[in-house]
Amino acid sequence: MKQSTSEKVGQLLIVLLLILLCVSVLYPFLYMLAISLNVGSDAAKGGVYLWPRKFTLYNFQVVLGNSVIQHSYLITIARTIIGTVSGLLITLLAAFGLSYRVLPLRRTLLGYVLITMLFNGGLIPFYIQLHELSLLNSFWVYIVPSAFSAWNMFVMMKFIQGIPDALVESAEIDGAHPFRVLWSIILPLSKPMLAALGLFTGVFHWNDWFAGAFFISDQNLIPVQTFLQQLLSAQDMSTVLGSNNNIEALARGSMMANVTLMSIKMAVVMVSALPILCVYPFLQKYFVKGVLIGSVKG
Amino acid sequence: MLARVAKYRWQYVMIAPAVVLLFLFSYIPMAGIQVAFKDFHLGYTIWNSPWVGWDNFSFLQDEQFWVVVKNTLWIAVLKLVFGFPAPIILALLINEVRHSKFKHFVQSVSYLPHFFSWIVVAYILQSMLTLDGGLVNQFITKLGGNPIFFLGSTDWFRPMIVGSGLWKEVGWNTILYLAAITTIDPQQYEAAKVEGAGRLAQIRNITIPGMLPTISIVLILSMPSLIAVGMDQIYPLMNPANQPVADVLDTYILRSGLQQGYFGMATAIGLLSSAISLILVLITNQTAKRINGEGLW
Numbered sequence: 027m028k029q030s031t032s033e034k035v036g037q038l039l040i041v042l043l044l045i046l047l048c049v050s051v052l053y054p055f056l057y058m059l060a061i062s063l064n065v066g067s068d069a070a071k072g073g074v075y076l077w078p079r080k081f082t083l084y085n086f087q088v089v090l091g092n093s094v095i096q097h098s099y100l101i102t103i104a105r106t107i108i109g110t111v112s113g114l115l116i117t118l119l120a121a122f123g124l125s126y127r128v129l130p131l132r133r134t135l136l137g138y139v140l141i142t143m144l145f146n147g148g149l150i151p152f153y154i155q156l157h158e159l160s161l162l163n164s165f166w167v168y169i170v171p172s173a174f175s176a177w178n179m180f181v182m183m184k185f186i187q188g189i190p191d192a193l194v195e196s197a198e199i200d201g202a203h204p205f206r207v208l209w210s211i212i213l214p215l216s217k218p219m220l221a222a223l224g225l226f227t228g229v230f231h232w233n234d235w236f237a238g239a240f241f242i243s244d245q246n247l248i249p250v251q252t253f254l255q256q257l258l259s260a261q262d263m264s265t266v267l268g269s270n271n272n273i274e275a276l277a278r279g280s281m282m283a284n285v286t287l288m289s290i291k292m293a294v295v296m297v298s299a300l301p302i303l304c305v306y307p308f309l310q311k312y313f314v315k316g317v318l319i320g321s322v323k324g
Numbered sequence: 325m326l327a328r329v330a331k332y333r334w335q336y337v338m339i340a341p342a343v344v345l346l347f348l349f350s351y352i353p354m355a356g357i358q359v360a361f362k363d364f365h366l367g368y369t370i371w372n373s374p375w376v377g378w379d380n381f382s383f384l385q386d387e388q389f390w391v392v393v394k395n396t397l398w399i400a401v402l403k404l405v406f407g408f409p410a411p412i413i414l415a416l417l418i419n420e421v422r423h424s425k426f427k428h429f430v431q432s433v434s435y436l437p438h439f440f441s442w443i444v445v446a447y448i449l450q451s452m453l454t455l456d457g458g459l460v461n462q463f464i465t466k467l468g469g470n471p472i473f474f475l476g477s478t479d480w481f482r483p484m485i486v487g488s489g490l491w492k493e494v495g496w497n498t499i500l501y502l503a504a505i506t507t508i509d510p511q512q513y514e515a516a517k518v519e520g521a522g523r524l525a526q527i528r529n530i531t532i533p534g535m536l537p538t539i540s541i542v543l544i545l546s547m548p549s550l551i552a553v554g555m556d557q558i559y560p561l562m563n564p565a566n567q568p569v570a571d572v573l574d575t576y577i578l579r580s581g582l583q584q585g586y587f588g589m590a591t592a593i594g595l596l597s598s599a600i601s602l603i604l605v606l607i608t609n610q611t612a613k614r615i616n617g618e619g620l621w
Contacts, residue, residue, distance in 0.1 A: 044417060044421065047434060051437055051491070057459060075459070116342055119338040119339070119342070120341070123337075123338035124339060126332065130328045131329070146354065147353030147354045148591060149577055150594060152349070152353045154587065155352050155356060158369065173341075203334065204334040232441075233444075288454075310435070318499065
């Protein structure tokens with residue numbers, strides 16, 4: 027088909043705009059990476075825009091040698107794994123149970139779940155409840171309160187209801203226990219949906235800083251993002267260097283003069299963001315599918 | 325009835341953990357709203373703390389509170405005005421691209437920031453905007469201007485919040501609109517071409533009307549979070565210098581409740597803001613019904 031000149035100009039304008047958008051998204055990460063790989067005192071002079079001028083891995087050595095960061099990393103990994111697995115399990119169980127259209131009291135139970143999506147008590151009553159359950163300042167505050175997601179449950183339930191009834195019925199006629207049906211029929215067929223919801227849950231756990239900042243006072247229990255939040259407004263490097271395992275090694279190397287707060291901060295951000303950047307390309311197709319099933323049909 | 329319930333006992337076992345968790349973390353906190361009318365301190369329970377009537381609502385006479393309300397509304401309105409149409413426009417732009425590989429590339433890149441925390445976004449802003457060595461200020465000084473303290477400025481705070489919100493979520497929010505566009509019947513475009521309609525006329529008369537149901541649902545669903553303007557986003561960027569415009573209901577609740585221990589008052593403010601968002605949802609739903617004949621319920 028032939029294009030008119032005005033359409034060609036339009037296409038070109040649109041493409042340029044979209045390229046600009048992509049650059050605005052990608053450039054900050056490249057910039058931060060360049061700063062984090064550059065000698066701090068040198069970067070402070072300005073002029074590092076895309077590639078490190080004086081390349082060094084020193085910022086990352088300082089960051090990765092810090093025991094607080096190491097510890098917060100372990101907390102983040104632990105909560106992401108435990109939180110995702112337990113969250114998916116409890117949500118999937120409820121979704122499967124509620125997907126039985128003939129289940130007595132089903133409508134009441136659905137209403138019970140739905141109400142929690144429309145109303146909530148707000149932050150303070152929630153906090154008081156965490157206090158009364160002794161979850162404050164405990165690792166489990168990351169896991170237990172968010173282990174069931176009403177939203178994910180509805181998405182999952184819709185998905186399970188899309189699985190042909192005949193499959194489930196034939197298994198039941200053979201005398202399969204409901205748990206058996208879930209394990210051998212529903213679970214294998216739900217893999218793409220579980221992948222999408224698992225990704226969302228995992229990203230939530232990886233990124234959450236709020237619980238660590240307000241429900242936890244023990245510095246040994248904070249996740250990486252909460253550490254980042256504390257470091258954000260830091261005016262000097264004591265937050266990072268106060269607990270460095272290899273602080274003597276640093277002193278010996280007398281490299282300290284080359285580190286700046288900014289170069290360290292950028293290294294910490296890169297360390298916290300890299301895992302997401304790495305898994306992102308592989309999981310993309312799942313989350314788009316997840317959003318669409320969740321919102322268009324739901 | 326009992327026999328039927330017994331028949332499905334294993335299904336109830338499966339649902340039980342969810343029921344218990346919701347009871348503990350949703351329903352008890354809902355009952356906890358009564359703290360808004362009580363004198364509560366940690367150590368008391370929700371039930372045995374004394375009633376104080378409307379005492380906790382004394383914040384209504386506090387001038388600071390009204391500044392916070394004003395700040396919240398400002399940011400909510402700005403986010404709605406800029407944040408709501410942006411993904412619609414982006415979806416229209418992406419839809420016009422013919423080259424499908426480029427199209428997919430743009431989409432993949434534009435979703436990316438959605439997967440980073442607001443803390444990471446705060447760092448990106450800091451690295452770009454900070455006074456000493458921030459990229460933008462490097463350019464401003466190179467061009468002979470005076471560096472601007474974006475992060476500690478009351479003038480720049482709102483643009484910064486709206487801009488970073490757009491940057492983070494615009495791509496992600498296009499997913500639904502792009503899906504809506506694909507459900508439009510291609511025959512309509514064929515017919516329009518026969519009639520001699522250009523691209524713009526097709527967008528105006530076919531694409532946008534085809535997106536309308538999705539647009540109104542997204543609008544309704546965005547209402548509850550409108551007043552809850554990003555504790556997640558604002559708290560990390562708030563500092564003493566920008567606090568006069570940065571302090572919003574959520575941060576006010578956080579400070580008075582969790583940091584200063586005025587639990588009753590903070591709960592009362594929370595109650596008030598939930599009431600406002602509920603009213604907003606109802607109003608939008610009514611409006612949506614009147615405009616295109618269907619709301620969410």
